[in-house]
Amino acid sequence: MRRFPLRSFIFILLITALATASLSFQEFRLQVAGIDLERGEKSPLGLRLGLDLEGGSHLVYKTKLEDGDQEPTDEQMEGVLSIIERRVNAFGVSEPSIQRMGPERILIQLPGVGVTKANIVFSEAIQLEELKAVFDSVDRSSVSIDSQDSLTYDVELPSLEPARFDSDGKVVRVAERDLIEVALRTAFPDIDILYSISGGVEEAKKLIGQTAQLEIKERICKNDPSDLTQQCENPEYHVDNDLGLTGEDLALAYAGVQPNTGLPVVNIEFNGEGTRIFAEHTSRIAGTNNRTAFFLDNELVIDPIAVQAITGGRAYIQGPDFTPESVRTVAIQLESGRLPIPLVLIQEKEVDATLGEDSLRKSLVAGLIGLGLVLFFMAAYYRLPGIIACIALIIYGIIVLAILKLWPITLTLGGIAAFILSIGMAVDANILIFERMKEEIRSGRSLIASLDTGFNRAWPAIRDSNVSTFITCAILFWFGTRLGTGVVTGFALTLFIGVSISMFSALIVTRTFLRIVAITPLGRMPSVYTNVRKNVSPEEDSTGSRERR
Known part of the structure; x- marks a missing residue:
């Protein structure tokens, strides 16, 4: 009589718990x-x-090359990937996917980045119905509009369509955000409108696509302060001298607020060389009308004067249009470094969170129905071993889901399909084992002997089929990473994990439970395992039942 498989049983209970x-x-x-x-x-x-x-955004960027520029090198593209990854991680997106597609394209997937919003401020009061009519005219009748008063409106705009370009880089379709602005100004021509897009994927796109090249120049004003018609901001009355001070000279950049005004600012701290250059510059312009001009991606952000020399290497950038969100974006860009190559967005696809929830619900329902049918078939056809296999399959499902969570691995629709498929493959391993066991029991062997022989004879087939599946998973994963297809890589990785655990389920869990049953009185009842024919001669067993006389 075999002993109780205590070690295996405790190990299974511990893993399951x-x-x-x-x-x-x-x-x-x-x-x-x-x-x-x-x-x-x-x-x-x-x-x-x-x-x-979960919902989110699918973005594809392409390097923007001017006439005469050479194709980007692998080192430059790797640098772009590294910088974008640092920016996106600082932005707080959960499990972003950033991959290179071919020599000059980058795929970025951002799950759950939130809803894009438009903030619209009118100089005169308008009615909510009038604003809705404008959005109806651009096929946005289902937008959600929140009115703070008759002047300020917040509009949720999920899945804004970007501009489309042809192979030569020419615009073939205007961006939807620009179409909405044109419609607003056409509908209210005599009203001043402040229109801005923020939040969600729009902030992420600003964060990713900008090169974040910071340059600080010394602005020499040539205007006559007594003549109000002459302003230093006018290009005719100033000269910007290069200081050799760029984002490369920064040691730290972070978002904050100006203590006196409470306005959002970007705080910057220079390294040793940057501190020296900035101190010399502010010493020259202190107490004059000359300025410190901050340029970000060749656009002037602010040009403040210096009341006194700044020798500590610390300063802040304050802009008239700065918001808490925008200063965070600029700070992340400066902190992570500038992109060595400019990028242009060529494709954007946004998956609404509601559609994601619907896909998840339908996938779960399909999985539960499939699992229920499999469990019913196993219990009805294979009797007691089938019931044991059902218990093993439930344990299998718990372990696979736990691995997906603890790793952690991002679960996609492809991953759910692979999980359901791996359940079928786990059942297939049990079927091979049980059919071998039935043959041994019918030949007159005991349950213990039939159990060992059935597993030993089924193992080569299980091993070979699973190795073939592992090779297929590796090929799919390689193609998915090369082509930037998250669905394929998710399917391959989840299937690999599922098939690996299915071997543990069939060869360890099912075998241990069958051995436990074999030392109980049920082990002496072959009828609960299969239909056993009694008094069958060898000739009948090979040729079939004889005709009774």
């Missing part, structure tokens, strides 16, 4: 022996959801 515990909380943080493990999201079971389930 840990997996169940990890799925019981949406978010958790575990600090043990210097290890800080923080996992979970605000989603079902705390799993990290991909773009197609």
Whole structure:
């Protein structure tokens, strides 16, 4: 009589308990022996959801080359990828996907970046119905409009369509944000309008696409202060001298507020060489009408005067249109470094969060129906071993979901399909084992002997089929990473994990439970495993039932 497989049983219980515990909380943080493990999201079971389930934006950028420019090198493209990754991580996007597509394109997927909003301020009061009519004229009748008063409106604009370009870089379709602005100014020609887009993917696009090239120049004013018609801001009355001071001379950049006014600013700190240059510059212009001109991507941000010399290497940039969101974006750009190559957005696709929730719900329903049918078939056709296989499949599902959460791995629609497919492959392994067992039981062997022989004979087939699947997963993963297709890579990775755990489920969990059953009275009842024919001669077993006389 075989002994109770205590070690295997305790190991299975321990793994199952840990997996169940990890799925019981949406978010958790575990600090043990210097290890800080923080996992979970605000989603079902705390799993990290991909773009197609959570909603978000799919952006494709292309390098913007002028006439005569050479193609970007691999080192330059790697530098672009590294800088964009630092910017996006600082922006706070959960599990972004940043990949290179070909020699000059970059794919960026940003799950759950939020809803883009338009802030519209009118100089005269207008009615809400009038504003709705404008959005109806541009096929945006379903927008959500929040009115603070009759002058200020906030409009949610998910999935704004970007401008489209042909192969020569010419605009073939105007950006939707610009179409909306034209419609507003056409509908209210006699009213001054302040129109701005912020939040969501728009802030992310500003963050990603800008080169963030900071230059600080010394602006020499040549106007006559007594003549009010002459202003230093006018290009005719100033000269900008290069100081050799750029973003490369920065040691730190961060968002903040100006203590006296409370307005948002970008605080900057220079390194040693930058501190020296800035101190010499401010010493020259202190107490004069000459300015310090801050240029970001060749656009003037602000040109303040210097009341006194600044020798500590610290300053701040304050702009008339700065908001808390915009100063954070500028600070991230400056802190992460400038892009060595300018980029242009050539493709944008936004997945609404509602569509993602609908896809997730339908996928879960399909998975539960499929799992229920599989469990019913196994229990009805294979009897007691089928019921044991059902228990093993449930444990299998818990362990796979726990791995997806703890790794963590972003779950996409392709990943859900792979998970459901791997359930079928786990069932396939059990079927091979049970059919071998049935043959041994029918030949008159005991359950223990049939169990060992069935597993040993089924193992080569299980091994070969799973190795073939692993090779297929590797090929799919390679193509997915090369082509920038997240659905393919998610499918391949989830299928690999699922098939790996299915081998553990069939060869360890199912085998352990069958051994436990074999040492109970059920082990002496072959009828609960298969239909056993009694008194069958070898001739009948090979040729079939004889005709009874």
